[in-house]
Amino acid sequence: MRGPRDDRTFVGPGDRFELVEHVGSGGFGYVWRARDSVLAREVALKFLALDRLVGSRPNPERLASVRDRFARESLIAAKVDSPYVARIYDCDIDGDEPFLVMEYVEGRPLSDYLGPRPLPLARTCRWSGQIARGLAAAHDKSVVHRDIKPVNILVREADSDVRIVDFGLSRFVDATETRSEAGTPLYMSPERCRAEAGDERSDLYSLGCVMYEMVTGWPPFGDERAEAFALARAHQDRTPLRPGGQAAGVPVPLDDLIMALLAKDPQQRPDNARMVVRDIAEVERLLGDDGPEPGPEEYPPHGIHRTGTGFADRLSAAELNVRELTTRHSPDHHLVITARMQLADLTGHSGDTRGAAELYDRIGRDIGAWYGPGHSLALDAFEGMARWVVARGPNGSQRLP
Known part of the structure; x- marks a missing residue:
């Protein structure tokens, strides 16, 4: 697996991509900033560590199956079209290492902005609404993220808009021989904690966890030092304290929305991400956002970026x-x-x-x-x-x- 290195390295067909800078590592791979020599643009390459996903000694048939599955999942995720989702351009394999070619987002993860103090409410609503719009666009294509968390939400330096990354990877990881389940215990829905596949409403639960942390300064249960088993039990059995009881000034409609997103039963959560977008817009107007009243055109099936004149x-x-x-x-x-x-x-x-x-x-x-x-x-x-x-x-x- 490709860690940091000093020499110039080229990957892809015809050495199309030049690895420029190692920018991050995760449980299942590494991310590089790269230069696409054909289209003359910067991209992000995410390499997946097959040895972590299929075991250290996989047979050739298993490797071929995983590579095919990777290509299929990448194709599905690439259909998501939203200004709030990092685009997937292509996928390929370098030796035994599959990699995704993605939009390179110049910015920082949402996790850099969180804790221990709450975020300003206008910023919370702005970013939460954008995340919900990105999820709506993905769910319209039947693509479920399954691992919504602050490090998978990037805030662009240029305009402070968010980009959700790593769509499509979670289902691929779930299907590997190691049976490793993608997801982070701090933000994982009860059904995902029970090793169920989950659906769109699992993403909404994770969004609720992220919004809870935005308005209070910490996730609904525990912190990064907590044991995964204890967090999983908490998500399944415990009701979190209301955000409004943990931080002053949280509007009641926002408090109610977050608690609805965190319902244990998926059927009791909002029906879809578009309902969440509308609810957040109502909170923004309550806070005094003097932007124009949203109409049906603001929530088209594929998501259209709309810039208002309000406080956000x-x-x-x-x-x-x-x-x-x-x-x-x-x-x-x-x-x-x-x-x-x-x-x-x-x-x-x-x-x-x-x-x-x-x-x-x-x-x-x-x-x-x-x-x-x-x-x-x-x-x-x-x-x-x-x-x-x-x-x-x-x-x-x-x-x-």
């Missing part, structure tokens, strides 16, 4: 402005600090007073570390934090400053 898009633009200014200047530059304060205020006016207070708190701490806690900018930041704490009100109601 304005927040994304403000975040990009902060990143661009930080790239051009040092983090302690006054333009960066001003942009961060503007982002905090926009977060508060979107209805997320909790998020605004936390952003101002971070700004104040950063300025204190750079210039001392008594600096006027630090005092301004902590004053902003206090303003949004007061705006929340004693019972969580919002009064805009």
Whole structure:
């Protein structure tokens, strides 16, 4: 299996792909950033470790069967067409190593943004809605992910939109001789914990686990140190505490949606991902998103990207402005600090007073570390934090400053 290496390596027919950089490893393979010499574009190559999937001494017939299954599953997954799903372009085999040719996403996994503090509610809704749209597009093609988790959701650097990766791999892994079941215990549905195949509603349960972590700062059960068996029993037998009881300011409709997604019985979860998209849109309007009312055209069978003028898009633009200014200047530059304060205020006016207070708190701490806690900018930041704490009100109601 291909780990990091220094020499230039080419794979694929006619040495089509040049391996440029080893970018990640997982339980069943490695990912490389590569250059496609035919189409002159960057791609991601995911190599699968057959020895982990079919055993160290598989017979030739078994290897051929696994390769055929890999090609079939790749073909099915490649049919998914959504701006929120990383596209699969091709598949091939280099020696004994099957690999996928996928869209290369310049960004970071959602896991980098999570914990221990909750995400701002507007960002939670934006990303959750995009994940649900991606799932809807896949489910329309009868493609189930089976391993929705933060590391399989990438946030693009360019526009802060998400891309779901690794569609199609879970069913392939499930079918191998090792009987290894794809999925991560922290985010696995009860039926998947029972080694059942699961369906679209299994993905919705995993989405509920991810959304729970977004709004509280931690998954519904345990953490990465918990034993897999204990997590599996918790998913099957325990009811998680309501997110609204773990973090202040969670709107009741969002609280109810997450708990519905986490229902033990798949029949009690939302019927499909499009229902989740609509429910999240309702929460966004409750938070004060002044984007246009969604109509039926927003939820076509194959998913169409739609950019509104509401707070979610304005927040994304403000975040990009902060990143661009930080790239051009040092983090302690006054333009960066001003942009961060503007982002905090926009977060508060979107209805997320909790998020605004936390952003101002971070700004104040950063300025204190750079210039001392008594600096006027630090005092301004902590004053902003206090303003949004007061705006929340004693019972969580919002009064805009």
